[in-house]
Amino acid sequence: MNAPVPVPTTWTTGSTAVIKTGTWRASLATHIKAPAPCHGACPVDGDIAEWIGLARARDFRGAWEVLTRHNPFPSIAGRICHHPCETACNRAGYDEALSICKLERFVGDQAIAQGWGFEVPSAIAGSVAIVGGGPSGLSAAFQLRRMGFAVTLYEAQPELGGLMRYGIPAYRLARDVLDAEIARIVAMGVTVHCGARIGSADEFTRLREQHDALYLALGAARHKRLPNLDYSQPWVCDGAVFLAAANAGQPVSLGQRLLVIGGGSAALDAARSARRLGHAVTLLALEQRAQMPAQAEEVLEALEEGITLLDGARLDAVRSSADGLRVSCSRVEFIAGEQRGQFTLKPVQGSGFDIAVDAIVSSIGQDPDLSLLGQGFVAAGGLLQIDANLATSCDGVYAGGDLASMARFVTEAIGMGQRAAHAIAAGLRAGHASATASKPLVQLDAISTFYHPKRARAVTGLLDAQERLSRDAEVQLGLEFEQALAETERCFSCGTCIFCDNCVVYCPDMAVKRVEGGYTVLTDYCKGCGLCIKECPTGSMAMQEELR
Numbered sequence: 433m434n435a436p437v438p439v440p441t442t443w444t445t446g447s448t449a450v451i452k453t454g455t456w457r458a459s460l461a462t463h464i465k466a467p468a469p470c471h472g473a474c475p476v477d478g479d480i481a482e483w484i485g486l487a488r489a490r491d492f493r494g495a496w497e498v499l500t501r502h503n504p505f506p507s508i509a510g511r512i513c514h515h516p517c518e519t520a521c522n523r524a525g526y527d528e529a530l531s532i533c534k535l536e537r538f539v540g541d542q543a544i545a546q547g548w549g550f551e552v553p554s555a556i557a558g559s560v561a562i563v564g565g566g567p568s569g570l571s572a573a574f575q576l577r578r579m580g581f582a583v584t585l586y587e588a589q590p591e592l593g594g595l596m597r598y599g600i601p602a603y604r605l606a607r608d609v610l611d612a613e614i615a616r617i618v619a620m621g622v623t624v625h626c627g628a629r630i631g632s633a634d635e636f637t638r639l640r641e642q643h644d645a646l647y648l649a650l651g652a653a654r655h656k657r658l659p660n661l662d663y664s665q666p667w668v669c670d671g672a673v674f675l676a677a678a679n680a681g682q683p684v685s686l687g688q689r690l691l692v693i694g695g696g697s698a699a700l701d702a703a704r705s706a707r708r709l710g711h712a713v714t715l716l717a718l719e720q721r722a723q724m725p726a727q728a729e730e731v732l733e734a735l736e737e738g739i740t741l742l743d744g745a746r747l748d749a750v751r752s753s754a755d756g757l758r759v760s761c762s763r764v765e766f767i768a769g770e771q772r773g774q775f776t777l778k779p780v781q782g783s784g785f786d787i788a789v790d791a792i793v794s795s796i797g798q799d800p801d802l803s804l805l806g807q808g809f810v811a812a813g814g815l816l817q818i819d820a821n822l823a824t825s826c827d828g829v830y831a832g833g834d835l836a837s838m839a840r841f842v843t844e845a846i847g848m849g850q851r852a853a854h855a856i857a858a859g860l861r862a863g864h865a866s867a868t869a870s871k872p873l874v875q876l877d878a879i880s881t882f883y884h885p886k887r888a889r890a891v892t893g894l895l896d897a898q899e900r901l902s903r904d905a906e907v908q909l910g911l912e913f914e915q916a917l918a919e920t921e922r923c924f925s926c927g928t929c930i931f932c933d934n935c936v937v938y939c940p941d942m943a944v945k946r947v948e949g950g951y952t953v954l955t956d957y958c959k960g961c962g963l964c965i966k967e968c969p970t971g972s973m974a975m976q977e978e979l980r
Contacts (some may be wrong), residue, residue, distance in 0.1 A: 457960030459975040461944070463935070463951040466971065468926035469873045470532060473520035475843040476503040476850060480517060480532060481928040487539055488920035496543045499536065500550070503846055504574040504617055505567070507544055507609045510537025511908065512600060513843045514727055522876040522926050528889035531911070531919050538916040544612045550620050555580040558860045561639045562586070563630050564649030566594020567842045568833030570617055571849030572647050572856075577620040579857050584643070585622055588629035592618070594651055595834075596842060598676045599698060601705050602904045633806025636829075645828045645856045648805075648816070649849065652798040652834035658693070660749060661794060667757060671702045671795025678705040687790020691716060691759060693747060694795035695724035696840075700734055702795045707737050708901055714740040714787060716747060718777065719766045733907055736897040746777065748784070756790040772838045773797070800835045821855035822848060830856055874927040878971035880934075890919040929972040935964035 470480045483498040499506045513533050521529040557580040562569045565587030573583045591597060592614050596605060618624055630636060640646045655670040657663055663670075669684050671694060677684045688711060692703040695717030703715045715734065717724055721743045724731060735741060742761065749760040763783035767776045799814050810817040810825040816836045818824055824831050832848030834840060893909045900907050911919065935944045935951055943957035944964055965973045 452956045457958060457978065459960040459962075459977050460955065461935075461953050461958050461960065461962065461964050462974050462976050463929070463944075463953065464927070464972055464974050465929065465950075466871050466874045466927035466974075468924075468928070469520040469522055469875070470517035470530075470926070472873045473516040474502075475513075475516070475839075475841065475847040476509075477847065478502050478517075481923065481925045483539070484530075484532075484535060484920050484923045485925055485928060485930065487535065487916070488923070490917070492539055492542045493546075493548065495539045496548060499539060502850055503843070504550070504571065505540075505613045505846060506536045507540030508567075508596060508605060508613055509843050509846070510534065510540050510910075511605050511609070511906070512596075514841050522874070522879060522924055523922060525876045526881055526884070527886045530922055531890045531892075534890065534892055534911050535916060535919055538911045540613070541609075541910060544609065549616050550574075550578065552620050553578060553580045556582050557857075558582070558644040559584070559642075560645045560647060560856060561643040562647045562649060563636070563639070564594065564651060564833070564835075565589070565592035565624070565626070566649060566651055566833065566845065567596055568845035568849040568852075569594070569647065569649035570614060571846040572649065572832070572853045573622050573849075574617045574620070575850050575853030576856065577617070577622055579853070581857065581860075583622045585624050586628045586630050586639075587624070587626045588631075590627055592624065592626065594649075595845075598679060599672065599701065600842075601675070601679055601701055601708075603704070603708070603900065603907050604701070606906050631804055633804075633808070636805060640826070640829060644860055645830065647849075647852055647856065648824070648829065648831040648835055649833045649845070650800060650804070650835045652800045652840075654799045654801045655794070656797045656799060658747060658794060658796065660747065661792065662750075663794070667791040669791065669793050671698055671793050672798060674702050674793050674795075675705060678702075678709065683709050686711070686793075687756060688712060689756065689789045690714070690791055690793055691757075691787065691789040692793045692795060693717075694797070695719045695726060695743070696795070696797065697726045697730060698797075699795035700726045700730045702793050703739050704730075704734050704737060706793070707734075707739060708904070713738075714742060714789065716745055716761065717741070717743045718746055718764060718775070720744045723766055723768065729908075733894065733900075736894075737900060738897075742787075750792070753788070756788055757792070759787050759789055759792070761785055761787065772840070797840075798834070821859075822852040823855065823859075828859075874971040878965075878968075878974070879924050879926065880967055880969045883932075883934075883969035884922075884924060887918070887922050889922070890915045925970040927971055930970055932969060934967040934969065935973055938963045938967045 468481050479498055483495040486495040515533040517532045518529040523530050559582045560576050562573055562585045573585050576583050674684055690706050690711045690713050693716045703713045706713045745761050746764050751758050763780035765778035769775050802811050808826050816831045818831050818836045822830045822832050830852045832852045833845040895907050941957045943954045945952050
């Protein structure tokens with residue numbers, strides 16, 4: 433009888449677990465949560481991949497709750513935000529950027545339709561006064577209130593909203609949407625005083641003495657003016673005055689042919705509002721069309737509505753003529769500076785031309801009026817000086833929005849209100865404003881695009897150009913339900929794990945294990961081959977070099 437063949441010693445364990453291949457590696461795979469480029473570009477620091485993931489699962493309430501951690505105005509932002517998140521979107525380098533702004537509008541509109549509201553805190557942690565009921569002041573009020581602070585808000589105008597109500601026309605931001613999102617904040621227990629202008633140093637001092645902290649969000653109300661335009665003439669009107677009157681249904685009486693000067697959103701709003709009032713409108717902008725601060729879609733919509741654009745041109749002189757005004761202009765090369773608002777002009781020789789108009793609306797921007805604050809505040813370049821925590825030079829006084837920034841976008845102001853609220857809370861609690869350590873943004877090359885078939889970006893409609901001029905309805909239409917769901921499927925979820933188990937399935941050493949809340953890499957067995965990274969559809973696995 434033959435003797436039994438001996439079993440090789442490497443098999444006697446019955447398992448390969450004893451072979452610790454982890455000793456072979458130079459780099460270790462790691463499960464990570466990292467910021468997406470859209471998050472890095474978002475003015476309100478929004479958790480975009482997270483809320484889109486919830487919307488993809490049809491948990492719209494959950495998506496709205498994540499959205500409003502940072503921004504209590506998703507319906508508003510979804511209509512008027514300049515959406516830098518979409519410019520940064522990794523999907524733009526693959527097919528087309530995700531329609532993040534329209535998705536935000538969709539989720540925000542769901543909240544309004546369903547009547548969702550914010551929890552009302554019962555505890556009172558301290559008292560804060562806010563001067564200015566625009567986007568920055570309301571954002572700060574929301575954040576402070578949810579942290580348990582008593583908030584008193586002072587607004588000079590009859591109603592809250594600031595620029596959102598008195599500067600942005602209803603055809604861009606429906607008033608029922610504006611009212612609904614403001615009402616939710618007030619319902620949290622914010623004490624509101626409208627028609628209460630705080631206009632002297634003594635009044636600001638009194639407020640500071642009556643409260644534990646003060647947040648100034650006065651905006652920028654002092655009109656910039658062209659040196660070669662006589663603003664005392666009845667045929668000249670400041671753009672903000674024109675817009676406020678038009679939005680209130682009490683338009684300024686001007687001639688039929690209007691020249692609107694400016695290239696920003698406010699100038700476009702003035703020009704388009706004038707068209708709806710029946711004026712023939714010419715828009716004169718220093719910048720070439722591609723350089724204009726206004727959003728590209730605003731310019732396109734204005735042209736569709738019959739506005740004549742004279743870009744790359746400036747006003748040189750105005751003289752009266754038999755048929756109104758004769759405006760002399762010339763072409764210029766606009767050279768942008770390093771910071772917003774800085775530029776130089778290079779005249780184009782022999783490029784002069786004249787246009788005939790009846791009145792001029794000057795909409796070239798506004799500056800804050802710091803004289804209201806008195807002598808105790810330090811200014812910086814025409815703005816109120818603030819530090820990294822939005823604190824001014826006066827103890828316990830913070831500032832944000834257009835008063836302290838040249839960003840001049842609604843969502844930038846909302847973001848500043850949020851940051852100021854957290855800094856105020858930290859100061860009153862004798863702590864420090866939390867600073868999150870910055871992590872590298874997840875780039876497109878970290879995404880396994882094999883799992884993301886190319887799909888066209890959702891396209892939303894526009895109200896017909898002729899119909900726009902006949903009524904004050906919103907021009908840009910929102911996403912339909914199925915469109916919204918399809919768009920959520922396009923999101924790469926950059927840096928946010930979707931628990932697909934690819935890292936577990938494809939690991940040749942079974943070195944990745946699913947645990948509660950994510951995955952762990954078994955260091956005894958990971959030999960650093962990188963397959964889990966290659967197969968990750970969201971960039972949630974990364975290799976880290978190990979130094980031994």
